[in-house]
Amino acid sequence: RTETVDFGNAEAAADAINAWVKEQTQGLIEKLFQAGDFDAQTRLALVNTLYFEGKWQYPFPKDATQDAPFYLERGETRQVPMMRLSERLPYLKGEGFEAVALPYGEGDYRFYLFLPDKGRTVADLRQQLTPENSGKWLGAFRVVQGSVQMPRFKIEAKYDLKSPLSALGMGVAFDPDRADFSRIAEVAPERLFIQKAIQKAVVEVDEEGAKAVAATGITVGVTSVPVDQFNMVVDRPFLFAIVHQPSGAVLFLGVVRQPGA
Structure with missing residues (x-):
């Protein structure tokens, strides 16, 4: 599912994503993102959920x-x-x-x-x-x-995945000068890069x-x-x-x- 949000309004963007996460996890995870997780460089948020009962x-x-x-x-x-x-x-x-x-x-x-x-x-x-x-x-x-x-x-735990993912060989994806996600979206002269990777588990x-x-x-x-x-x-x-x-x-x-x- 793809949805357009305005990251310029960080609070509204966080609320929209968190509402989807809450629905997908049957209410167990109510808040994945805070408004402070987004800034002027944010262009895209990739969110995945796994639910087991x-x-x-x-x-x-x-x-x-x-x-x-x-x-x-x-x-x-x-x-x-x-x-x-x-x-x-x-x-x-x-x-x-x-x-x-x-x-x-x-x-x-x-x-x-x-x-x-x-x-x-x-x-x-x-x-x-x-x-x-x-x-x-x-x-x-x-x-x-x-x-x-x-x-x-x-x-309940929340993890910053940047360090472990970088250690596994994904460091380039977090580099604003070297990351190449042009197949997702072409935003030249800017580059898309992974700004933050977080996981929350309950x-x-x-x-x-x-x-x-x-x-x-x-x-x-x-x-x-x-x-x-x-x-x-x-x-x-x-x-x-x-x-x-x-x-x-x-x-x-x-x-x-x-x-x-």
Whole structure:
């Protein structure tokens, strides 16, 4: 969809784009741009959204949710709504962490939750999360009977993508003297260039499932311990991923350090 806006009226332009983003993300992202994101050089805004809503294959019973402590990395404790589920689920006991997979619907999508062992941090786990290790981990889960206690949560984050995109080889696109987007529009003697690249993501998880939207190391062995049963209490910061099982594509990847409503 292409729409003409007047970037000379930055507030009206931001409102028009944000209204479209809000509609596409079912209201989860209400404001992607601020008026201050546009200036006299702004000629074009490219906006993309991704919306995911999954219902758990095995919903958490709402009457089982109770407040329980969640231990933050800086030593503080918060009381959070802790959901509880007993079911046969894909589980992995790895080296320095444990993980569970919660399937959505028919199972084509899964929510993977990786919990560092007590005494370890999410930063330790992220060092282990190399492409090689993640592939091994996902293939090592085994379905066993167990129980999971995990918090309801909603996280929201906004990222400036200029540095990572430049590091991936897109630096020229941000250079007003070298960028070439003449096939999009010819504005000679000016040049079109990418002025700013931002992404905002929201992930919300409750007893029924998850909603997720986005508007845009060290190699360690995959040693796993066979288990017949597990009891996983997610009462400290953890890492999660929403994965499309048939392709292995990771739709969302994030860290929850403090659950929020």
